[in-house]
Amino acid sequence: MPITGASRKPLSENKELSFDELYLKKDYKGAAQYLLKNKQQFDSGIFHYNLGTVYSKMGDQATARFHLEKAIQEGYINSSSLNNLNFVKSNLQVDDLSTSSSLPDQFVNITTSIPVAGYVSFTLLLLIIFTLMIRFQKITKKWVMAAVLILAVVPMLFSFIYVKDVNHAIALQDIPLYEGPSKIFSEKGKVRAGSKIILGEFKEGWFYVEFPLSLAGWINKDQLGLF
Template identity: 25%
Template sequence: MFNIDQFKLFLISLFFLTGSMCFAQEEKSSEYHFYRANLLYEKGNYDEAIAEYKKLNEKSLESGNFYYNIGNCYFKKGDLGKSILNYEKAKKILPRDKDLIANYEYAKSNIEIKSIEPKSLWIIKEVDNFFEQFTIDEITKVLFIFYIILLIVTGVCIVLRIPTVKKVMVISVPAILVLCNFISLSKRVDQINKEAIVIENKIEAKFEPFEKAATHFILYEGVKVTILSLNGNWCKIKRIDNKIGWINKDQLSII
């Protein structure tokens, strides 16, 4: 007969099994919506296709390919801002997908005013660009691996009584890698729900959160901004060139 431990094990297994079965079921139905949406896209029914693709989000699920296809639908509709927004979302999941990069760059090339380059050191830009090629989960995995290597190297150095200079040199390599990964991960985590895309064409960023306040700078559809804070219906945003202004929160959409 079952004892209590076996029964607990059975319940836990059952819990995980039903959990994974439910998820598998949701995945199946999501696939169905995906293929239906693709058919609608083929027929040129972009609005219906978008609605069908978005059914995945209604189930709190996401996929890079879904976002990519939504981006294509919006592009075909001529809605550049939302197209770039969805490409950005897809990039978070598929950062090295060549089709996506090509479409994203092409969509960005259609923005009225080209994006402004950020003001920062070239080394930081290079590091940022390098880490942009990875997802948050990938960076986490690499960070974990480097962390384990750092621990092993530190342990070995202590046990083997390596001279201090050599010890510092040997440990510093994985330590720097861990640090770089950690900084990159923190940056990326910090950006979650703070990056947004302007979805309306040519909007005025104000000095203060009032309609009658003076215009500070102009933002064009598809431009990426960072949300700093909220004040009622107003959003304090920072443009990539570090210019700060206030815009109406309906004029942008969070990535």
């Protein structure tokens, strides 16, 4: 699991070890503390990527998944971040949004995993193609132009109307799932540590789990990593 973006120089005259040095010495706890103490030195995506990698080395795969998912959401998408996330998910082996066989769950997982910037880029690409089609007279009828233009901007509209407001979360430990927003209601199961879920309504410290559909119910906000 490679690391990236870390300062290789000590921060002060007392020869404080850098993140790279702590990581290579396998002092993963010290490396995590360094990252948390010096968060402002890192790009947000790189910070969460490095922290997720360190937590994975420490054996806390649930927290590792939260930070790696957060890194990807922040736009740090490359082979290292994707491979590390896949490694963590394989260790967790939870049945959640990303592994569900339900078509609604799969659709929501795919569409909400794409960063808003990805939707914007895709829309711009479609608009460029649309412009070229008009220029070379591949489209001449006005109603067809209007229909194609609407289709071109649908991805960006979808991202701004829905995707940007979706509340993802990772369960940082096994959390009981209830039929209502209180412990007075019957417990209907558990959300296993490391599970990826999408949250809906919030009531006095409780979230309703919207997806995956198999985990529909209420969960306490404690021990949830929100992103």
